[in-house]
Amino acid sequence: MATAVGATPPKAELSKEDETLLILARLMEGGQEDDETIRDLGQLTKLLNEDSQIHQPSKGTAASAPSICSVMDADCVDTMLSYLDMRQPEAVRGHAVLTTAAYLKAAGDDGANNLSSFFLDRVRRGTYDDYILAFCVAASTFPIVPDLTATLFLSEGFLAALGPLMRRKWKSRKVETACLEMLNAACINSACREAVLKYCADWLEEVVDQDPDQVAREFMAQDPDSSGASSVTMRRHSEAVQNMAAVILAKLRAMPPSAASLDDQASGRQGGQSQSQSQSQPQERITPAVTTIEDLSSRFTRMLLREDDNHGTPHSIEGLAYASLQPKVREDLAHHQDFLNKLVYTLSNAQPKSPLTYGALSILVNLTRYQPTLSEEQKKMYQLKAYANAAGKIRQDPLLDDEHVGERCRLVFDAGVTPVLLSHSKFASPASLGLIVSIIFSLSVTTSVRGKLAQQGAVKLLLSAWHALPESESASRRTAAQALARILISTNPSLVFGGSRSHPQSSAIRPLLSILPPDPAADTRDLLPTFESLMALTNLASTDDADTRRAIIRTAWPHVEEQLVASNALVAKAAVELVCNLVQAPEGMALYADGSAGAKNRLHVLLALADAEDEGTRSAAGGALAALTGHPGVVRAIVERDRGVEMVLGMCGEEGEDLRHRGGFVVYNMVVAEGEAGAMARKKIRERYGVEVLKKAAKMSRRGEVVEVILEALKVLLEGGEGSGGS
Template identity: 40%
Template sequence: MVLYSNEDRAVQLAREAVELVDAGHREAASRNLREAISLAPDNAEIKSAFVKIREDEETNHPLVNLCRRYVSQRDQEAGREAARYLRSDGLEPPQDVALECVKQLLAAPAATLSETQDEIITGLVRQSADVRLYFAAQLQICVTQFFDEIYDRGDGAVVCLDMVVLDTGLWQSEKVRTHCESELFQLFIAKLMESGHDLDGRALKGIARLLAMHADTLQHLVDEDGFDVILSSLDLRLPIDVRSQATLATAKYLEASQDEGQQLFRNFVTKRIARQRNDDFVVAFSAAAAVFPIMPAMAASLFLTEGFLQSLIPLLDRRQRTNNVWRAVLELFNAACMDGACREAIAKYCSEWLSHILSNGTDEQSARAAVVLAKIRTSEGASASAENSRVVEEENTSTQDLVERFKGLMSQQSSDISFRHPIEGLAYSSVKGEIKEQLSKDPTFLKDLLAVLKSNVDDSSILYGGLMIIWNLTKYRPNLSEEQKKMSELKAYANVSKPAGGAAFDPHDDDEHVKTRCNAVLDADIMPLLSECGKTKLVSVSVQDLTSKILLALSRNPKSRGKLAQQGAVKLLLSIVASRSEGNREMNETVYTAAHALARVLISVNPAHVFPASGFPQITEPIRPLLRLLTPAGATSSSASSSTFTPDQPRDLLPVFESLLALTNLASSADPTASEAIIRLGWSTIEDLLLSNHNYIQRASCELVCNLMTCEKGVGKFADGSVRAGQRLHILLALADVEDLPTRRAAGGALAMLTEYDAAVAAVLDSSNRAVAILLSLCGEKSEDLVHRGVVCVRNLAYSRDEVGKRAVSELKNGGAVEVLTTCLTQSKNPAVLQSGVEVLKMLVATENGKK
């Protein structure tokens, strides 16, 4: 058996392609050549064959033959081959060939060709500038005629009209382009109005795309009838892709038209309701539900208009089975619950009906009603006053019943039940402390929830709702200063607002309860789901934001950090930071949260276990985001509400402290690139933190500096002979003399490593007249660690070479080193201290006797 390499196979295909061209089989030759190029694109013989075939194609291109056979002979295989050719990389047709092909296709009536024409036309427009110029020229001749010629050929071909009219480089002037764009936009609206709505959403897609780009210049072309037909396409009975395009078009139009558009919307809803027909009710309520998230204030004002909600009461007659109307009402109520006043109105007028639907409606109706009731029961006003305590107790019981219903729906495998409803209901219900406990203590539910989310990771609504449930379970109260705590209590007592953090007085939300819930979520195996979310294409910012927050909460417990790192948390957090930092120098909230979670995990794990010697991720990757946590700019950019710190809203220094600890751990790695990168990217910030008036921050920054002394760049910062180096050394000596024991220990460790270099010894002696006294004071400490560091420093000074050594010995003797060391040796039991101390004493005594 002869085995061929890919390149041998590619060369053979190229030779066959040349022979096929010579024999007139150009289509087969093109297929062979495409495969050869994919196997060995840089091979010289393949390039030569490509040139030969390209020269032949200039006079008789295979794509022209394929399109001709597809159009004239209705050869479907030829059409599919032409589409495949246009999808191939590296084989773009010459401009004149593409133009000839598109003219062939457009010469045939759309109805006589298969759906493949859409794919071929789309490929030609995307690949050929001449074809796009041809489209622009045809639109200038007559927009209506060319629109009719293209519209029935498929979605892709219609998209090409938008693409061309939005490409300013194809037009002689902006005036001509905007005229054609306006004409095209009106044709889309007219096409939509022909039947009220198009089931494939083609016209709506064109309207939505153009409004998305130029709503300000096109909104005046939408009159009452045009907006009516767009809003009618929000009908919940229509396919979801149609409604999504209608939602986009509505949002862009309302945003651009402001008061005029809002008035048209109000007229649409009120007129439809006034007709008192079921179809009109469904359309009106569907439109109102869709607009609530777009313009909540405007939609809420309509909803709360006197008589509006009351007029719905007759529609809710239990004796009627108007399923579509009830479904539309439930959708409207669900959307309206985003407004507090609307929630209260629904609770006041419609609670009884919702309870009836909950018990007697279809499965879907019951699920929707349960979601609405959950939102009402968990609203802020549910426990506003003590006099409503009995009602609160009843509502709490009802909420727990609703939660059990949602959990039951989650466990059903029926295709008729959407997971969206129970997940949405649980997302709202789980803001209450007792519900959090109810869910977290049910391991079966947690595993079922994670399984549902993992199987629906591409469904953004289900995924976001599910992650919101997990976030509610794992969310800790915010870190408050003493002043903030007092202010929160005063506001709560004055009934001005809820305490900061939402549920500051809920006993189920103290740290111990949240820690237990975090452990339950981690035990349910949350990390595979979060990792899967990170791999999903086009993952949303909101999902990444929740993922970061969940990981930050889970990593608060040091005992959980190893498991998180082992299951890929570091890689996931680094990917979130990278994806949301690209091209954006400012630190947004998602990146800030992810960086903080990264810091927590990296505090407690061995860097060698997370960052392999060869592979991904590299140990230098987390350094930049960790350093950004140290700056005030990083903290302020994480908050959209304020760009400065105030006494009421001081800076949270916990991320700074934990970032310093993580950097210290990375600097302890045997890989010197970590320390070098920290010094290169963040030295000035770290140096500033050495002077922090916060004890823990100063301590952590000093410990980081100590670990950075293991590399040459770190030593150079203190011993390069510059004035700035001397100032730094002066600060380090001062830190070795502060009250905080860990800070003294870290500074002493740094000095012990620095003084191994003669240049550093000279710098120490020059930096302060108290330098020797400070080092000797370390030898007299009660802590064996400090004594060890002091003795090593003294030994390094005494054994320095040349003039530096003589000077050091002289200053040590003058400073009483012999007495200090003698006392130290009589009290210490540490062998390392005894050995170093004896060596120094011998040196000092020898010099006294003139033997040095």
């Protein structure tokens, strides 16, 4: 078909390679508006991600087209990486990070080699511009390819040259800032962190401790005519640079290196000292830190509390996120009311999924974190290690005990953190949501605040978090479920849920059920989540909500039944208390009364629990039997069960009034049962000296309702009739 006169001929569809080259050509040319650059970087990221998926190695298949990375030579890679420069707009730099990540994934070994060549070449050139770009690229790629970037960072001679570079008389503040960004990112790697401590700690101390006014005075004394000199001319560090250096020092202080690296660090600081000298003076080998973690914490706290310093807030939050790993810092921060109020305020105004949000949440996690509960075996191993280290006993910082942590949790809760956490949970990333759940989990340990947590929306938060967290975040999901269980144990479910359509009472069952079995990922079995889950389900089943009981029976019954015979007495007691509530529903009654072999076995277990050692277990089992014996099928099964009647009469001989009451009620239900089941029960109870047992029980009892039910049962037995003896 001919093209009409004046019409534009259709544009041929570009290949992926040509499209890539066109984008790179525009990026190389520069001079674009920021939004145009962002658009090109975004399109290049999309092409690289698609290319990565197409060329993923698979069994017996090969990609039909070459990778677009094959057209990206060293100049193209240089152009892409140049957009990581700190002098680029923040939005452009952020998109360049995504493009770089996509390229390194798609290009594989070639991408790693190109990144290495770029970094080493720039460092080798040694101009300020080259240093800035090399440092910015390293800072950006540490989170993307940490192992590769760490190898470049630890290249021979690289770190050793940083100190002299930063101490130059004529320095570039941008080089200094870029270097600090790189060191800050490098601290995520333990080997790099130890290297920074060895080669850069002294310089970082100088930066942090520098008094700007003192520097200015000294400079003016040397050159009185330089009144208009800039801070760079005077070799004065900016406050932003000092703050960033303080953050790096906090990371070094909060995460101390291994013993081996301390030896390396000490030998590196000895300089010209001979080996024999260092061996003869081992105590002087390690130079003590000038700035302590407490000093850094105080600095960050002052930064945060300054109302006019919005730029310092990210540094103060990041620094405190690491400083608060130390028990003394946690204690000081928690008792600083102004700090807590400002931290909660900062979190409330932070953007979702931002570093500021994650840092603030990390501080709150550190302030509220309890020490993990150790099993007996773990305690013994810990003690053996303590003896091996010549400590002689287990030494735990007293600020980490439950009493101190509980007080810190109370202070954090009183600062009004719960509504802010609820607000952030709606838009949080999985990582931030995990931190939010951990904070609520710690706060829920304190029984007295559980009701207030529920009032402030913690139940809704935990339910939403459990459903929102992916399956891969199993630890956070279990934490959310256990925190939910604790709150529901101590609150009235009817008030908590209040007829909510979005979160009905039954919506809590699945999360609670998820922690009923032991954690498959744990090395040791922790029965506390199981116990708390059973207790919470018991509280839910105690309400008048028939749907909740049915849902528990339908979804959780096999797990509940398994816990009835648990070796742990508290778990077994909690399980039988739950059963006591569940059998109030027709579906629960049917599990014991349908005459099947399974029903008879269940009843056998319940009768055995009525004779258990634990009084609470016996009481719960008695309550369940009191409900079940209203059904003739259950009465018949008890009579037919070997020693079934003896176990029931045994409850009537209990010392506790409540237990005698339940026992008397079971006997009453059995003797007044209609038909053959009632006749069999009356006969068997008489044969087992039931009259005498009941008379003795009546004499022992002081409460009117107990005496009344026992006497009613006695009346039926003494009448001697074979029919119903109801009263």
